[in-house]
Amino acid sequence: MSGQAPLVNIRNLVKHFGPVAAVDDVSLQVGEGEFLTFLGSSGSGKTTTLFIVAGFEDPTGGDVEIDGRSVLSVKPNERNIGMVFQRYTLFPHMTVAQNVGFPLMVRRRPKAEIDKAVKDMLDLVQLGAYAGRKPSELSGGQQQRVALARALVYKPRILLMDEPLAALDKRLREDIQQEIRRIHRELGVTILYVTHDQEEALRMSDRIAVFSHGKIAQIGSGADLYERPADAFVAGFIGNSNFLQGSVVQSQQDQVAVRLDDGTVIRGNTRHPIATNARVRLMIRPERLTLTPSNDQHDQSLDVTLSDTTYLGDMLQHEVVTAWQQRITVRTNDHAAAASGNALKLHFASTDVMVFEDSSRATA
Amino acid sequence: MLLNLNRMGPGRYVLYAIGVLTALFLLLPVVFIAALSFGSSQWLQFPPPGWTLKWYAAIFNDPRWMDSIWTSVKVAFTVMVLSIVLGLPAAFALVRGKFPGRTVLHAFFISPMIVPVIILAIALYAFVLKFGLNGTFIAFVAAHLIIALPFSVICIVNSLEGFDESTEKAAIVCGATKAEAIFRVTLPAIRLGIFSAALFSFLASWDEVVLGIFMASPILQTLPVKMWTTLRQDLTPVIASVSTLLIALTIVIMIITAFLRRRYAR
Numbered sequence: 001m002s003g004q005a006p007l008v009n010i011r012n013l014v015k016h017f018g019p020v021a022a023v024d025d026v027s028l029q030v031g032e033g034e035f036l037t038f039l040g041s042s043g044s045g046k047t048t049t050l051f052i053v054a055g056f057e058d059p060t061g062g063d064v065e066i067d068g069r070s071v072l073s074v075k076p077n078e079r080n081i082g083m084v085f086q087r088y089t090l091f092p093h094m095t096v097a098q099n100v101g102f103p104l105m106v107r108r109r110p111k112a113e114i115d116k117a118v119k120d121m122l123d124l125v126q127l128g129a130y131a132g133r134k135p136s137e138l139s140g141g142q143q144q145r146v147a148l149a150r151a152l153v154y155k156p157r158i159l160l161m162d163e164p165l166a167a168l169d170k171r172l173r174e175d176i177q178q179e180i181r182r183i184h185r186e187l188g189v190t191i192l193y194v195t196h197d198q199e200e201a202l203r204m205s206d207r208i209a210v211f212s213h214g215k216i217a218q219i220g221s222g223a224d225l226y227e228r229p230a231d232a233f234v235a236g237f238i239g240n241s242n243f244l245q246g247s248v249v250q251s252q253q254d255q256v257a258v259r260l261d262d263g264t265v266i267r268g269n270t271r272h273p274i275a276t277n278a279r280v281r282l283m284i285r286p287e288r289l290t291l292t293p294s295n296d297q298h299d300q301s302l303d304v305t306l307s308d309t310t311y312l313g314d315m316l317q318h319e320v321v322t323a324w325q326q327r328i329t330v331r332t333n334d335h336a337a338a339a340s341g342n343a344l345k346l347h348f349a350s351t352d353v354m355v356f357e358d359s360s361r362a363t364a
Numbered sequence: 365m366l367l368n369l370n371r372m373g374p375g376r377y378v379l380y381a382i383g384v385l386t387a388l389f390l391l392l393p394v395v396f397i398a399a400l401s402f403g404s405s406q407w408l409q410f411p412p413p414g415w416t417l418k419w420y421a422a423i424f425n426d427p428r429w430m431d432s433i434w435t436s437v438k439v440a441f442t443v444m445v446l447s448i449v450l451g452l453p454a455a456f457a458l459v460r461g462k463f464p465g466r467t468v469l470h471a472f473f474i475s476p477m478i479v480p481v482i483i484l485a486i487a488l489y490a491f492v493l494k495f496g497l498n499g500t501f502i503a504f505v506a507a508h509l510i511i512a513l514p515f516s517v518i519c520i521v522n523s524l525e526g527f528d529e530s531t532e533k534a535a536i537v538c539g540a541t542k543a544e545a546i547f548r549v550t551l552p553a554i555r556l557g558i559f560s561a562a563l564f565s566f567l568a569s570w571d572e573v574v575l576g577i578f579m580a581s582p583i584l585q586t587l588p589v590k591m592w593t594t595l596r597q598d599l600t601p602v603i604a605s606v607s608t609l610l611i612a613l614t615i616v617i618m619i620i621t622a623f624l625r626r627r628y629a630r
Contacts, residue, residue, distance in 0.1 A: 056533060077536045077545075089534035093552040103538035106548075150538065 005068060007032040007190050008053065008158060013062035015048050015214075022048040023059070024214030030192065032157075035184055037193045039201040039237070040211030046194045049211075050160050053192065055079050066158065082151030082189075086163040088143045090135035096122070096146050097131040103154040121149035124183060141172045145179070152187065161193045165200070177204055198238050202226075210234050226285075230271065232356040235283040242289070242328045244282040245358070248274050256355050258282055262323050264302055268353030279358040286331040288352035291318065294343040302346045304328065320346060394611055401604035408601055419605040429606070432590035439501065439586055440569040443508045447565035448558060450509075451516030458517070459524045470521075477514045481574045484510060489578040499581025507579050508569035515564035523557025524550075556625065563621060571610070 006029035015023040023045040030036050038046035051057040053064055055076030063070050071079055090099050097118050104114045122128045125145040135143055144164050151159055161180075165173045181204055184191055195201055201208045202222040209219040210233075217237075218230040229235035232243070246258040249265060251274050257267045258280055268282055294303060304320035307327070318330040328346065369376050396410065401419055403412025423429045458470050476484065488507050489498070497503045527550060535545035551558070573588035580589045591606055 054537060075541075076533075077539050077541055079537075080539070081537060083534065083537040085530045085534055087528050087530050089528065089531040091531065091535065091549050091553065093555070102535065102540075102548075106538065106540045106544055147534070150534075154539065 004031065006030055007034075007067060008192070009063075009065040009068070010049070010053070011063045011065070013049060013052060013064065014060045015045075015052060015057060016060045021214050023052070026062070026211075026214070026216055028209055028216060028219060030190060033188045033190055035181075035191045035193065035204060035206045037195060037201040037205035037208045038211055039195060039198060039208050041196055044211035045214035046209075046211040047162055050162055050192060050194050053158075054081060054083055054160055080154070080156050082154070082156035082159040084144065084147045084151050084159070084161045084164040086166050088135070088140065088147070088167070090138075090143050090146055090150075092135055094135075095131065096127065096133050096135070096138070099135065099146055100149045100153050103150060107154065117153050118149075121153045122146075124152070124186070125149045125179070140168050141176055144168070144176065148180070148183070152183070152189065157190055159189050159191045161191060163194055163196070166195075166197075173200070180204065202238070208238075210237060212237075228271065229283070229354060232281050232283060232358075235354060235356065240286050240329065240331075241283050242286060244284075244326070244328075246280060246282060248276050248278050248280055248355075251276050255350075256280070258355060260302070266300060266302075266348055266353060267350040268348075268355040269351065270355040272357070274355065274357055281356050281358055283354040283356065284348060284352055286317070286329040287315075288349065289328070289330045290332065290334070290347045291320070291330055291344045292347065293341070294345050300348045300350060302348075304344050304346045306342045306344055320344065397604050398608045398611065400601060401608040403601060403604075406601065408599060408604065419601040420609075422602050423605055423609070429590065429602075432585045432587045435501075435504075435584060436570060436587040439504045439508060440566045442501075442505050443512050443569040444562050444566040446505065446509055447512040447516040448562055451513055451520055451561055451565075452558065454513075454517055455520035455524050458521055460529070473517045474514045476510050481511070485575045485578040488575065492579065498579065499584050501584065503579045504576065504584070504586065507575040508572055511572060511575065512565035512568040515568055516561040519557050519561035519564060520554065523554040523560075527554050559621075559624065563617065567614075567617070 008030035010026060010028050010030075013023050013026040014021065022043075026045065026049055028036075038049060040046045048057060052059050055071070055074065059072070064072060066079070090096075091102065094102065100118045100121050101114045104117055109117075118131070119128065122131055125148055127142060127145055127149070130138065130142065130146075135146070138146065147164070164180075165176055168176065177200060180191075183189075193201075193204065205222065207219060207221055208225055210217045210225065212233055218225060218234045220228075222238075225234055225238045229238065235241050236243070244260055244266075246260040246266070248256050249259045250257040253273060254269055254271065255267065256270050256274055257265050259265050260282075266282060274280060291304075291306075302322060304322055306318060307321050308319040310317040310319075312331075315331050315333050316335060318332070320328050320330060322328065330346070369379070372379070399412060400408050400410060402415050402417070403409065404414035404416040404418075405412055454473060458466060458473070485507075488503075488510070492498045492503045492506075497506075531553065532545045532550050535549040536542065540548060571588060572586070573592055576586045576589040577592060580586070585593070587606070587610075591603055594600065595603055
């Protein structure tokens with residue numbers, strides 16, 4: 001993306017529904033061929049942003065540019081954008097082939113060209129044998145694949161997907177995720193994908209924009225969001241996380257020492273400088289914690305009591321409780337640690353501890 | 365299943381009996397009238413002393429009966445077309461519209477079903493008289509349209525509510541204009557509702573008698589009105605024949621409907 005002009009440029013987008021700001025000053029750029037996911041809970045503004053790009057909603061403010069030109073005055077049917085919806089939107093009275101051919105039919109393309117393109121697209125989504133079926137004779141997963149073929153048959157440069165897999169069960173969802181990834185690679189189409197499923201976002205996207213209350217909380221690769229979350233909200237939203245409360249006793253650029261409520265001092269990292277004595281939240285991923293027997297003397301550790309262990313197949317998940325009765329989740333494949341008794345020591349590597357200033361947006 | 369016939373023991377025969385009696389109650393008058401229409405007795409004697417087709421011949425040879433049938437067909441067909449032409453946009457407004465008073469308007473469209481027909485008839489009669497339209501084709505159509513429209517609006521509103529607007533949006537994203545999307549996608553998708561609306565509108569006009577009596581003139585009568593006036597003069601088996609023809613027509617329409625539904629409901 002660097003140097004090259006973005007294909008889609010969303011600038012300071014605002015959308016009010018009455019007094020509510022559904023989209024509140026969203027700006028982002030999408031590069032040609034990129035797979036960008038809008039991740040957020042319902043009401044976070046992700047779908048509204050997508051619908052503004054599609055042309056079904058008019059923004060209250062801001063602009064959407066495609067190829068450097070504002071598209072706000074372009075009708076949705078003239079934007080030449082593909083879209084797959086959350087609900088099944090195949091035309092019920094048409095066959096699969098007629099559905100896929102519809103965009104070309106309304107473009108008045110010759111029949112031979114339509115037939116060829118329909119066949120190619122159905123082969124791409126591996127439904128060539130279903131051309132003559134009616135949508136009601138297909139499963140949900142097949143219907144969404146036909147919808148995908150229909151959205152791609154006119155070779156749009158941008159494909160919008162609004163939670164296309166939300167109605168499918170987990171196994172099927174993973175199959176179709178793979179298929180969408182494959183098609184993205186094969187066609188090089190730019191995809192804007194909306195989901196509330198962080199696993200789906202991590203699995204599929206080049207970059208993820210995390211939406212919260214109409215704003216983008218953070219935009220970056222999956223690894224960025226997981227390893228270097230911008231705030232406690234993103235940290236809590238992406239992956240599993242443990243939060244501890246404390247106040248800063250020492251602060252030096254991105255290194256801070258935090259005193260927990262029982263007096264233990266833990267060192268960690270921060271993205272923004274934090275003043276001494278500020279109330280903060282410490283975040284640490286369950287798989288980055290280690291447990292040892294309690295007689296082990298060590299820095300950066302807490303005395304905890306083991307309350308529960310769950311066998312997850314590839315890992316063990318321990319629930320431990322601190323002296324002040326806060327539960328912390330630990331994931332490990334070290335089967336020995338917990339065998340030594342209920343009184344344990346919980347260790348924090350300072351590089352794995354993220355420190356965030358306490359804010360009202362934070363969630364546990 | 366909550367009610368399992370095999371597990372009910374002798375109690376199920378009670379159910380059978382109720383089922384058969386209900387069917388008889390509904391069907392016997394129809395069977396009775398059909399039998400009478402082929403009976404040779406001029407006094408509607410039952411069981412008929414002999415069999416004949418002369419009452420049917422009487423209908424087809426009497427221009428007054430044929431005129432009234434033709435009037436009924438013309439009125440019902442016009443009502444059917446207008447009922448769709450008016451009901452379809454009304455249904456779109458009621459389902460898709462975002463304006464205050466939408467639910468009130470919806471109730472208003474349904475209200476002719478609730479107002480007693482006789483009150484409608486008197487009001488319409490006064491209205492039509494004022495404009496000198498009594499006894500005209502227009503008056504018949506206007507009167508029947510009032511009772512047909514609620515059926516049309518209800519049928520189309522129901523099917524439109526069952527149609528996901530995202531599907532229309534999908535057609536638009538695909539490159540179709542709004543009008544193309546509606547004509548190529550939405551209307552075909554809700555055609556069963558439109559078809560039902562047309563059918564109910566036709567039948568609402570076809571068997572309407574109260575409004576018809578008020579709108580009729582000696583020279584312009586619908587079939588039910590002609591039947592009514594004939595009955596008041598004398599009780600002839602011709603009435604039974606006309607009734608039987610009407611019943612036959614209804615059965616044919618029901619069979620066609622069932623056939624089309626099975627074919628398109630997929």
